[in-house]
Amino acid sequence: xxAQAPAADGGQKxxxxxxxxxxxxxxxxxxxxxxxxxxxxxxxxxxxTDISKAAHVASGSFYTYFNxxxxxxxxxxxxxxxxxxxxxxxxxxxxxxxxxxxxxSNREYLRAYKKNARLMALFEQVAQIDEKFKxxxxxxxxxxxxxxxxxxxxxxxxxxxDPDLDPLVTAHALSVMVSRMAYLVFVLGQRIPYEKLVxxxxxxxxxxxxxxxxxxxxxxxxxxxxxxxx
Amino acid sequence: xxAQAPAADGGQKxxxxxxxxxxxxxxxxxxxxxxxxxxxxxxxxxxxTDISKAAHVASGSFYTYFNxxxxxxxxxxxxxxxxxxxxxxxxxxxxxxxxxxxxxSNREYLRAYKKNARLMALFEQVAQIDEKFKxxxxxxxxxxxxxxxxxxxxxxxxxxxDPDLDPLVTAHALSVMVSRMAYLVFVLGQRIPYEKLVxxxxxxxxxxxxxxxxxxxxxxxxxxxxxxxx
Amino acid sequence: xxAQAPAADGGQKxxxxxxxxxxxxxxxxxxxxxxxxxxxxxxxxxxxTDISKAAHVASGSFYTYFNxxxxxxxxxxxxxxxxxxxxxxxxxxxxxxxxxxxxxSNREYLRAYKKNARLMALFEQVAQIDEKFKxxxxxxxxxxxxxxxxxxxxxxxxxxxDPDLDPLVTAHALSVMVSRMAYLVFVLGQRIPYEKLVxxxxxxxxxxxxxxxxxxxxxxxxxxxxxxxx
Amino acid sequence: xxAQAPAADGGQKxxxxxxxxxxxxxxxxxxxxxxxxxxxxxxxxxxxTDISKAAHVASGSFYTYFNxxxxxxxxxxxxxxxxxxxxxxxxxxxxxxxxxxxxxSNREYLRAYKKNARLMALFEQVAQIDEKFKxxxxxxxxxxxxxxxxxxxxxxxxxxxDPDLDPLVTAHALSVMVSRMAYLVFVLGQRIPYEKLVxxxxxxxxxxxxxxxxxxxxxxxxxxxxxxxx
DNA sequence: AATGAATGAGTCTTCATTCAT
DNA sequence: GATGAATGAAGACTCATTCAT
Numbered sequence: 001x002x003a004q005a006p007a008a009d010g011g012q013k014x015x016x017x018x019x020x021x022x023x024x025x026x027x028x029x030x031x032x033x034x035x036x037x038x039x040x041x042x043x044x045x046x047x048x049t050d051i052s053k054a055a056h057v058a059s060g061s062f063y064t065y066f067n068x069x070x071x072x073x074x075x076x077x078x079x080x081x082x083x084x085x086x087x088x089x090x091x092x093x094x095x096x097x098x099x100x101x102x103x104x105s106n107r108e109y110l111r112a113y114k115k116n117a118r119l120m121a122l123f124e125q126v127a128q129i130d131e132k133f134k135x136x137x138x139x140x141x142x143x144x145x146x147x148x149x150x151x152x153x154x155x156x157x158x159x160x161x162d163p164d165l166d167p168l169v170t171a172h173a174l175s176v177m178v179s180r181m182a183y184l185v186f187v188l189g190q191r192i193p194y195e196k197l198v199x200x201x202x203x204x205x206x207x208x209x210x211x212x213x214x215x216x217x218x219x220x221x222x223x224x225x226x227x228x229x230x
Numbered sequence: 231x232x233a234q235a236p237a238a239d240g241g242q243k244x245x246x247x248x249x250x251x252x253x254x255x256x257x258x259x260x261x262x263x264x265x266x267x268x269x270x271x272x273x274x275x276x277x278x279t280d281i282s283k284a285a286h287v288a289s290g291s292f293y294t295y296f297n298x299x300x301x302x303x304x305x306x307x308x309x310x311x312x313x314x315x316x317x318x319x320x321x322x323x324x325x326x327x328x329x330x331x332x333x334x335s336n337r338e339y340l341r342a343y344k345k346n347a348r349l350m351a352l353f354e355q356v357a358q359i360d361e362k363f364k365x366x367x368x369x370x371x372x373x374x375x376x377x378x379x380x381x382x383x384x385x386x387x388x389x390x391x392d393p394d395l396d397p398l399v400t401a402h403a404l405s406v407m408v409s410r411m412a413y414l415v416f417v418l419g420q421r422i423p424y425e426k427l428v429x430x431x432x433x434x435x436x437x438x439x440x441x442x443x444x445x446x447x448x449x450x451x452x453x454x455x456x457x458x459x460x
Numbered sequence: 461x462x463a464q465a466p467a468a469d470g471g472q473k474x475x476x477x478x479x480x481x482x483x484x485x486x487x488x489x490x491x492x493x494x495x496x497x498x499x500x501x502x503x504x505x506x507x508x509t510d511i512s513k514a515a516h517v518a519s520g521s522f523y524t525y526f527n528x529x530x531x532x533x534x535x536x537x538x539x540x541x542x543x544x545x546x547x548x549x550x551x552x553x554x555x556x557x558x559x560x561x562x563x564x565s566n567r568e569y570l571r572a573y574k575k576n577a578r579l580m581a582l583f584e585q586v587a588q589i590d591e592k593f594k595x596x597x598x599x600x601x602x603x604x605x606x607x608x609x610x611x612x613x614x615x616x617x618x619x620x621x622d623p624d625l626d627p628l629v630t631a632h633a634l635s636v637m638v639s640r641m642a643y644l645v646f647v648l649g650q651r652i653p654y655e656k657l658v659x660x661x662x663x664x665x666x667x668x669x670x671x672x673x674x675x676x677x678x679x680x681x682x683x684x685x686x687x688x689x690x
Numbered sequence: 691x692x693a694q695a696p697a698a699d700g701g702q703k704x705x706x707x708x709x710x711x712x713x714x715x716x717x718x719x720x721x722x723x724x725x726x727x728x729x730x731x732x733x734x735x736x737x738x739t740d741i742s743k744a745a746h747v748a749s750g751s752f753y754t755y756f757n758x759x760x761x762x763x764x765x766x767x768x769x770x771x772x773x774x775x776x777x778x779x780x781x782x783x784x785x786x787x788x789x790x791x792x793x794x795s796n797r798e799y800l801r802a803y804k805k806n807a808r809l810m811a812l813f814e815q816v817a818q819i820d821e822k823f824k825x826x827x828x829x830x831x832x833x834x835x836x837x838x839x840x841x842x843x844x845x846x847x848x849x850x851x852d853p854d855l856d857p858l859v860t861a862h863a864l865s866v867m868v869s870r871m872a873y874l875v876f877v878l879g880q881r882i883p884y885e886k887l888v889x890x891x892x893x894x895x896x897x898x899x900x901x902x903x904x905x906x907x908x909x910x911x912x913x914x915x916x917x918x919x920x
Numbered sequence: 921a922a923t924g925a926a927t928g929a930g931t932c933t934t935c936a937t938t939c940a941t
Numbered sequence: 942g943a944t945g946a947a948t949g950a951a952g953a954c955t956c957a958t959t960c961a962t
Contacts, residue, residue, distance in 0.1 A: 019923090022924090048953070048954090057927085060926075168422075169427060173407050173411055174407070176414065177404075181402065181406060204438040208438045279935070289937095290944060483947095504819065517947070521948070585818045598880070629886055632871065636870040640870045641863055641866060648828055657859060659856075660863060663854060664855070667855075668893075748922060749925090750925090752958095
């Protein structure tokens with residue numbers, strides 16, 4: 001009752017990692033169901049009961065694997081992350097021309113965003129509601145910006161980009177521009193034709209950096225903001 | 231007893247517009263308290279009870295003026311809107327040089343955002359949660375974009391801006407870039423020095439539009455995204 | 461949601477002290493109902509729902525005044541305490557003969573215990589279950605023992621009681637003997653005639669202390685263990 | 691399909707007596723684990739799951755041997771009983787002097803109580819919670835009291851003890867005094883030096899019975915209250 | 921016999937909303 | 942209009958018990 005010794009498991013709650021095949025199936029079913037329900041009802045209106053129901057398991061089974069809505073959401077994010085993880089553009093494509101690179105990475109980003117629009121909307125929402133996830137997005141955004149900043153810096157050093165721009169701030173700005181436009185179009189439904197969206201964003205990147213058209217044989221260009229960038 | 235006589239107000243709830251001076255005071259106290267509580271606890275965790283308590287009125291009194299949290303939030307938005315409403319830059323300042331105009335409007339926007347950062351964070355949050363408010367922001371964003379698009383178009387026509395850019399999409403993109411950076415810095419706490427933020431954003435606008443430096447005698451420049459733009 | 465600022469009330473929960481007459485009535489009804497339900501079902505099986513039901517209020521109303529079963533139990537204890545509180549024997553009766561005093565206080569204690577047997581059983585039970593209440597009983601027992609020890613000491617000093625006895629330990633021992641016998645008889649139902657119980661306990665007190673029969677004009681004698689003693 | 695054939699065991703549940711050596715081991719492990727968990731968490735907070743975990747068996751295996759927490763507790767009690775069972779004092783020691791006997795049996799009781807304090811606390815607790823176990827303790831206490839009463843009676847008959855005392859009630863009273871003091875000191879932590887505790891209790895027994903110091907050649911003295919006395 | 925997941929009944933608890941004074 | 946208590950629907954969560962493998 002009152003002042004009992006804490007449980008022997010060190011205060012951790014029950015959630016287990018499934019040991020049997022059946023357990024794996026159930027856990028997966030729950031994560032899949034969670035995605036369904038979250039996308040359908042939004043994070044806030046999603047009831048744990050509904051997730052269990054959608055997974056065709058008893059309500060209590062949810063707690064075999066997760067402690068809370070937040071926790072299963074985390075699991076969902078991790079899973080999606082894995083799916084979306086892939087090597088960087090340059091390594092995959094061998095593209096080195098900055099213009100081509102900007103185009104490729106913006107296209108890739110926008111395509112992925114469009115494809116997972118409901119999920120992205122969900123992430124947007126949760127980042128506004130849950131502190132932990134908000135932090136995650138900040139860090140992710142910073143990582144992207146740092147990487148892009150490096151590329152911008154190298155373009156500046158080789159005389160291909162406007163040397164007056166602060167690389168890190170510029171990287172942030174151009175990244176949020178792209179990701180926010182993706183949100184505007186694919187989540188909020190702003191009607192902008194896809195091709196026009198891509199070309200305009202490309203153009204602003206190029207103009208913004210003042211890319212010298214006659215880029216001779218140069219190296220880098222920024223990688224696109226990742227799917228989870230803010 | 232059987233057939234209820236329909237209420238005179240057609241089934242609408244009670245919320246009244248205060249008639250007495252006391253009523254006005256109470257209603258105001260509630261709106262002020264709502265802002266306090268919303269900023270402190272976030273929209274979701276703010277309980278109507280807390281708002282009433284903060285306003286030093288009985289919990290039941292809330293319903294004399296509002297039907298729901300959403301409704302008092304609306305009232306809060308309207309009030310803030312009034313406070314922030316002011317004529318457009320050009321009309322106020324007479325500035326016509328595009329560069330100056332970009333600088334002035336970005337500064338004005340960022341200053342206002344910083345000053346009301348907690349409120350802006352709140353708006354961001356509610357737009358993710360409440361459908362009605364989400365629509366409001368879309369419309370507001372569109373209005374801004376249309377206005378800025380007009381200015382971009384006129385710059386293009388006078389040969390001062392890159393004619394390849396789609397004016398409306400560009401207007402959207404540059405606007406969200408600024409507003410999102412404001413969010414990043416003033417709400418999420420990204421550490422970017424104020425002056426560096428302003429100059430970088432200015433630069434990207436200018437570069438992005440390819441403003442001809444020798445802008446001879448031309449007119450327009452985009453108005454900054456308003457305080458409530460997304 | 462996640463890391464929200466704590467409520468403005470300093471972390472205290474809602475429970476209020478009733479401000480209206482109606483509120484006082486409701487709160488009282490709940491405490492009375494709690495006693496009923498606790499005595500009927502035992503502490504563990506008593507559901508908050510049942511208490512509310514017995515008090516003829518909605519289930520949620522319980523939480524207007526209490527946070528938990530433990531809390532309303534505390535309120536019940538306090539109330540009972542007040543009812544049972546009365547001046548010490550000697551002050552009330554003027555008895556000074558040790559034998560008479562022992563008899564009077566044992567009788568009083570046993571009578572009160574018998575009258576409130578179900579409540580006493582309840583206290584016994586909760587002291588085994590709830591740490592806070594267990595502490596309360598320890599302290600109460602100590603207070604009694606200290607008082608009785610003082611009396612024993614003075615009897616020893618005036619040559620009326622066995623000087624070999626440790627006053628404090630003896631006080632504890634004789635007190636727990638009486639209270640535990642009360643429990644045995646009135647709660648567990650051990651069939652011992654009331655009068656035989658009293659006289660036997662009296663006798664053991666007298667013998668135990670080796671009270672000199674010819675106690676001339678002496679002063680003190682121990683006060684009986686109080687109703688709540690362990 | 692319609693009429694269920696009654697199970698061969700008459701509706702009784704499964705719990706088995708282990709047939710294999712492995713079964714014996716598992717069952718033992720569970721009882722040992724139960725003691726651990728009960729002592730650590732208290733009867734109420736002990737979950738069957740925890741007992742299984744502590745025994746390193748799957749949660750479902752519990753039900754191979756027991757139907758409920760109550761049932762394994764019973765098994766635990768029985769096991770402890772066996773361990774503690776030993777012949778009566780007199781038979782073991784040959785002591786016949788009443789004073790020596792009181793001393794010996796009190797010492798023995800208190801030593802055993804101290805050694806198993808957590809277990810005794812547990813028994814105390816369960817007796818307050820579980821009806822079946824409460825009955826057990828009543829019976830046990832009665833058995834002790836009857837035996838001690840017989841001894842008191844014989845002391846009275848041989849002129850060694852106060853003839854005014856009711857033997858049975860006195861036996862109860864002195865027994866509960868000892869056992870309750872043991873609880874006070876070893877479970878509740880009342881700080882009384884061991885030796886002082888023993889000698890004081892001895893003294894009260896002797897004084898209480900008014901043992902004639904010159905005890906000539908007499909036989910009996912009460913056996914101490916057994917470990918499970920109330 | 922052992923395993924370890926699945927089940928779901930039973931309570932607690934919150935708080936927007938109503939209402940008698 | 943204001944008050945402050947009462948209401949009760951809604952959901953979260955626990956854990957003893959069952960069961961397929």
